Amino acid sequence: MSLEKVSSNKAFGGQLVKYKFKSETLGGLNANFNLYLPPSATTSKVPILTYLSGLTCTEDNGAQKGGFLGPAAQEGIAILFPDTSPRGAGIEGEDDDWDFGTGAGFYLNATNPKFAKHYNMFTHVTVELPAVLAAAALPIDFTRQSIFGHSMGGHGALTLYLNSLYHGAKQYRSVSAFAPISNPINCPWGQKAFTGYLQGGIEEAKEKYDATELIKKLKSPVNILVDYGTADNFYIQGQLLPENFLKAARDAGYDEVQVRVRSQEGYDHSYYFISTFGADHIHFHSNFLKA
Amino acid sequence: MSLEKVSSNKAFGGQLVKYKFKSETLGGLNANFNLYLPPSATTSKVPILTYLSGLTCTEDNGAQKGGFLGPAAQEGIAILFPDTSPRGAGIEGEDDDWDFGTGAGFYLNATNPKFAKHYNMFTHVTVELPAVLAAAALPIDFTRQSIFGHSMGGHGALTLYLNSLYHGAKQYRSVSAFAPISNPINCPWGQKAFTGYLQGGIEEAKEKYDATELIKKLKSPVNILVDYGTADNFYIQGQLLPENFLKAARDAGYDEVQVRVRSQEGYDHSYYFISTFGADHIHFHSNFLKA
Numbered sequence: 019m020s021l022e023k024v025s026s027n028k029a030f031g032g033q034l035v036k037y038k039f040k041s042e043t044l045g046g047l048n049a050n051f052n053l054y055l056p057p058s059a060t061t062s063k064v065p066i067l068t069y070l071s072g073l074t075c076t077e078d079n080g081a082q083k084g085g086f087l088g089p090a091a092q093e094g095i096a097i098l099f100p101d102t103s104p105r106g107a108g109i110e111g112e113d114d115d116w117d118f119g120t121g122a123g124f125y126l127n128a129t130n131p132k133f134a135k136h137y138n139m140f141t142h143v144t145v146e147l148p149a150v151l152a153a154a155a156l157p158i159d160f161t162r163q164s165i166f167g168h169s170m171g172g173h174g175a176l177t178l179y180l181n182s183l184y185h186g187a188k189q190y191r192s193v194s195a196f197a198p199i200s201n202p203i204n205c206p207w208g209q210k211a212f213t214g215y216l217q218g219g220i221e222e223a224k225e226k227y228d229a230t231e232l233i234k235k236l237k238s239p240v241n242i243l244v245d246y247g248t249a250d251n252f253y254i255q256g257q258l259l260p261e262n263f264l265k266a267a268r269d270a271g272y273d274e275v276q277v278r279v280r281s282q283e284g285y286d287h288s289y290y291f292i293s294t295f296g297a298d299h300i301h302f303h304s305n306f307l308k309a
Numbered sequence: 310m311s312l313e314k315v316s317s318n319k320a321f322g323g324q325l326v327k328y329k330f331k332s333e334t335l336g337g338l339n340a341n342f343n344l345y346l347p348p349s350a351t352t353s354k355v356p357i358l359t360y361l362s363g364l365t366c367t368e369d370n371g372a373q374k375g376g377f378l379g380p381a382a383q384e385g386i387a388i389l390f391p392d393t394s395p396r397g398a399g400i401e402g403e404d405d406d407w408d409f410g411t412g413a414g415f416y417l418n419a420t421n422p423k424f425a426k427h428y429n430m431f432t433h434v435t436v437e438l439p440a441v442l443a444a445a446a447l448p449i450d451f452t453r454q455s456i457f458g459h460s461m462g463g464h465g466a467l468t469l470y471l472n473s474l475y476h477g478a479k480q481y482r483s484v485s486a487f488a489p490i491s492n493p494i495n496c497p498w499g500q501k502a503f504t505g506y507l508q509g510g511i512e513e514a515k516e517k518y519d520a521t522e523l524i525k526k527l528k529s530p531v532n533i534l535v536d537y538g539t540a541d542n543f544y545i546q547g548q549l550l551p552e553n554f555l556k557a558a559r560d561a562g563y564d565e566v567q568v569r570v571r572s573q574e575g576y577d578h579s580y581y582f583i584s585t586f587g588a589d590h591i592h593f594h595s596n597f598l599k600a
Contacts, residue, residue, distance in 0.1 A: 028540065029581035082580060083373050088588075249319065289373060290320035297379075 030091035065162035065307035070171030085293035125174030172198020176229035200263035247285025321382035356453035356598035361462030376584035416465030463489020467520035491554035538576025
């Protein structure tokens, strides 16, 4: 699992470094990620915020377009940008669609034998990447982790966070999402992904990979922020369903302080939307990461 | 010259709109540009800052990665993002190299007959785009214009600004540049472009399209800010030559207030560098645009 540095760019006084390594959880394929270390990481360990990107994206989109690095530099927070799927697994059909296979790993562990060797982004993000960073002795305080993401990555962020709480692991202190796929068992993107990747299909997903289902059965306190835009075509088409998540959260007794879901008038699904609220999300996480 | 709206994205309370139109100065080809209007443009006319992008870029790079929109929204400034060359002129060889032809218009008016019909980015940016925006009755105060750019676009920004002053037109109140090609007659990129586009080659360029030569003969007051990174490979390779520009400016009697050239330790040529200092450049221009 030794890391190879691919490139390095100074940004806002810190460093954005792209690494690659041979990933065991992704079946031995090379995996890329970006890691932003703020200026303060040169003198002390810093908290880490993981950003999960959406369909078709790589480890670069959030780093280049999210507007996260400036606020992270100010707050003294590292940001980890994983890729969105394994690359080059060579599975038949994995490159046919933009919403399934390559670039669309859905942050789950596949149980369909066809995908199970490579499509394990859940473990890649929650276990393997922290282990790889720790082994490389990077200046990160892993007791202070939070997670956020966009669209498919918003789904990933919410489900990784909620699963961790559900299993008592409390890996992440807070979660936020831009336009997340909030109830994937009830939308076309999610149904396609789950029936493809999971042997148990939708039923298996309902237990593990649906934020709306997960929050229904949770008892622990949560720190959740969600933003979505009213002009987001995928929202309008019913791929995101943030209202379902919000209703489930309220029904489960979570109030506005613990679960904030904000409808942003006129914003769409793009990184122009994300960058508008990027600093806000960094500051939200900072409250918990630095508490 | 009627404008067609291609797309629209809300960002930081304002709107980024991509337009296309049939460009006379580019030989009747379709030309794209992005225009960001800040929230304040809904109630009054706003100043306009033009951003010229670098080699291989389009009208999108600065809008997506520059980190300009948030500060522009705050300051109440519009930003115009032109493309970097005509597209689809069909001239033999124009798509062979990344540093000449398509994506590499160098913000000049070609005099080589092979390119003269289409490669007129100088007039496209300084005359045609303002005329097109004015004809569309967009809420812009054209008495308040400034210009900035990156690399080839930094060359463009400096030379359009200096030419305007030299001819007494004062179209732009201030100019800034990230890693500009500052003395193109003395670097490979510039020499290749000028010998290709201009019938008079380097000699013709020396009169019109070289920032270092232009500042030598200027007498009027100027407002110029330049940033470049010491880890910029193109700087190291001698493509940028900001020291030549700085020396010429000082020899011509311009002090640190009128011509500020800042060496930024460890930064490279990428948008990570640009976005780090993007807000700073917007604020620099704001001083003059809102004076």
